[in-house]
Each structure stands twice: as structure tokens, then as C-alpha cells.
Amino acid sequence: xxxxxxxxxxxxxxxxxxxxxxxxxxxxxxxxxxxxxxxxxxxxxxxxxxxxxxxxxxxxxxxxxxxxxxxxxxxxxxxxxxxxxxxxxxxxxxxxxxxxxxxxxxxxxxxxxxxxxxxxxxxxxxxxxxxxxxxx
Amino acid sequence: xxxxxxxxxxxxxxxxxxxxxxxxxxxxxxxxxxxxxxxxxxxxxxxxxxxxxxxxxxxxxxxxxxxxxxxxxxxxxxxxxxxxxxxxxxxxxxxxxxxxxxxxxxxxxxxxxxxxxxxxxxxxxxxxxxxxxxxxxxxxxxxxxxxxxxxxxxxxxxxxxxxxxxxxxxxxxxxxxxxx
Numbered sequence: 001x002x003x004x005x006x007x008x009x010x011x012x013x014x015x016x017x018x019x020x021x022x023x024x025x026x027x028x029x030x031x032x033x034x035x036x037x038x039x040x041x042x043x044x045x046x047x048x049x050x051x052x053x054x055x056x057x058x059x060x061x062x063x064x065x066x067x068x069x070x071x072x073x074x075x076x077x078x079x080x081x082x083x084x085x086x087x088x089x090x091x092x093x094x095x096x097x098x099x100x101x102x103x104x105x106x107x108x109x110x111x112x113x114x115x116x117x118x119x120x121x122x123x124x125x126x127x128x129x130x131x132x133x134x135x136x
Numbered sequence: 137x138x139x140x141x142x143x144x145x146x147x148x149x150x151x152x153x154x155x156x157x158x159x160x161x162x163x164x165x166x167x168x169x170x171x172x173x174x175x176x177x178x179x180x181x182x183x184x185x186x187x188x189x190x191x192x193x194x195x196x197x198x199x200x201x202x203x204x205x206x207x208x209x210x211x212x213x214x215x216x217x218x219x220x221x222x223x224x225x226x227x228x229x230x231x232x233x234x235x236x237x238x239x240x241x242x243x244x245x246x247x248x249x250x251x252x253x254x255x256x257x258x259x260x261x262x263x264x265x266x267x268x269x270x271x272x273x274x275x276x277x278x279x280x281x282x283x284x285x286x287x288x289x290x291x292x293x294x295x296x297x298x299x300x301x302x303x304x305x306x307x308x309x310x311x312x313x314x315x316x
Binding site: 113 | 193194195196216220221222223224225289290291293294297
């Protein structure tokens with residue numbers, strides 16, 4: 001095998017080895033992305049906690065919060081309005097959380113609209129994750 | 137016939153029968169059948185990955201055969217306000233799910249429940265709640281208002297509270313257990 005071909009094979013091999021690592025999302029990698037968009041250095045877990053617990057006026061006249069469905073303790077499962085189980089939010093209790101950025105974005109989009117009547121900012125999303133990854 | 141041969145024959149037929157029994161199409165879930173319609177397929181068990189993932193996170197995946205195409209079209213066009221919740225999807229996923237719902241809707245002729253639902257609907261009707269179809273109301277007329285409101289039930293949309301196998305498309309009346 002000529003030298004350039006060996007080199008190109010090696011490059012392809014390295015590329016293949018690097019792929020899975022690049023494709024996997026983590027809570028940190030999503031925070032980094034939010035930090036880049038929001039132009040912030042650090043996220044606040046206390047703001048994340050407040051975002052989770054604060055009650056807002058809901059469309060049907062009552063109040064609504066993240067905790068209303070996800071539960072007071074994010075390490076425990078929650079319940080949707082029609083009674084279906086929601087797996088825990090804290091990654092320590094549910095390793096699947098924040099492993100898929102598209103899924104994270106979808107649920108932030110839907111649920112922020114339901115709770116806050118608007119989308120969450122990248123700052124808020126980063127704070128939210130900062131608070132959740134503290135749970136051991 | 138000697139005993140050995142007879143034994144082989146018996147074992148062989150049992151094996152063949154069990155094989156036949158286990159290879160029955162699992163896609164056909166059977167539901168209640170006490171209404172004189174024989175043991176037909178009440179609700180074929182159909183699934184689509186996107187439908188499962190997107191529609192069955194907050195509530196059970198309601199079988200497409202419970203509502204007509206017109207209902208599903210209206211519902212999938214209004215996901216930003218889905219019974220008061222935001223259930224919005226990207227357009228590609230939404231369209232894929234709608235195609236699945238239409239292909240298996242009550243008026244697609246693929247299930248007995250679908251035919252029952254259609255018989256109880258006015259032409260062109262597009263109900264948004266399964267619980268409002270006359271078929272559903274009649275089937276559940278013995279369930280009191282107070283029962284629906286029990287904390288363990290939550291809402292009439294929580295089929296699995298009483299129909300434990302609802303997730304699998306089985307709604308057998310004899311296996312219903314209403315929680316306290």
C-alpha cells in the first residue's frame with residue numbers, strides 16, 4: 001500500500017472513531033451551546049430552581065409550574081395531567097435526560113410555552129440544567 | 137401402531153399445534169366481544185415509531201381507529217393548543233404521524249371499533265375527544281361521574297387506569313378493574 005493511501009485510511013479510521021463521541025449529547029454540551037448563544041460565562045442553579053418552582057397563571061385560570069407535573073423532587077417520577085408517568089428529570093436518576101439535544105429543545109419549546117406562555121431563553125435553559133445536574 | 141410411533145405422533149402434533157398457536161398474528165389484538173359480533177378484530181394493533189414517541193409521552197397512544205380522518209386532520213393542524221397544552225411538532229414529523237393516523241382511522245375500514253364509531257357519528261363530523269363519541273359514551277354509561285374524578289383515574293383520557301392492557305390495544309370488558 002502506498003503511503004498516501006495508508007494516510008487516507010488512517011484519516012478515515014480516526015474519523016470513524018471520533019464520530020460516536022461527537023454525536024452524543026450531554027447536559028454539559030447543551031449548556032455550552034446555550035452559553036455560546038446567550039453570551040454568558042456561568043449558569044446559576046438557584047435561578048434554575050426558581051424557574052422550576054415558580055407558579056404562573058395558566059390558560060385555564062389556575063396556576064401552573066414545572067413542578068406541578070414533574071413533582072417537587074426532580075429525582076422522582078412525575079405525572080402528566082392525564083395521569084401518565086413522567087420519568088425523572090435529574091440525569092442522576094434518569095441517564096437518558098439531556099442525551100439528545102433535539103429532544104431537549106422540543107420539550108423546552110412545548111413546556112415553556114405551557115408554563116411561561118413563551119419560549120425559554122438560552123440563559124434560562126442553561127440555569128435549569130445547572131440546577132438539575134447538581135442532584136446526585 | 138406401536139407405542140413409540142404413537143408417542144412420536146402425539147408429541148409431533150402438540151408441537152405443531154403450539155407452533156401454530158404462537159405464530160398467530162400478534163398484530164391483531166382482540167377486545168371485548170360480548171355484543172354478538174363474534175370474535176373479530178376489534179382494534180388492530182398498529183404502531184408507528186414517531187406516533188409512539190410523540191403521541192404517547194403525555195397520554196397513552198390513542199388508537200387511530202377511535203376517530204375518523206377528519207378528526208385527526210383537525211387535531212394535527214392545531215397542536216400548538218392541544219387541549220390547552222403545547223404539543224407542537226416539526227412539520228415532517230407531524231405529516232408522517234398524520235399519514236399513519238389517516239391510514240388507520242375509524243373510516244379506513246380497518247377495525248370494528250372504527251365501524252362502531254362511524255355508525256354513531258353524523259356525516260362529516262370531526263370530534264376531537266374520543267370520550268365524546270356516542271360509541272364511547274354508550275360503552276361507559278355504567279361508570280359514574282364520581283368514578284371518573286377519582287385521583288387514581290385522573291381523567292377519562294387515562295384508559296389504562298381501568299383497562300390495564302390499553303397500551304397494547306386491548307380493552308376487554310371482562311378484564312376491566314376500576315381503581316379505588
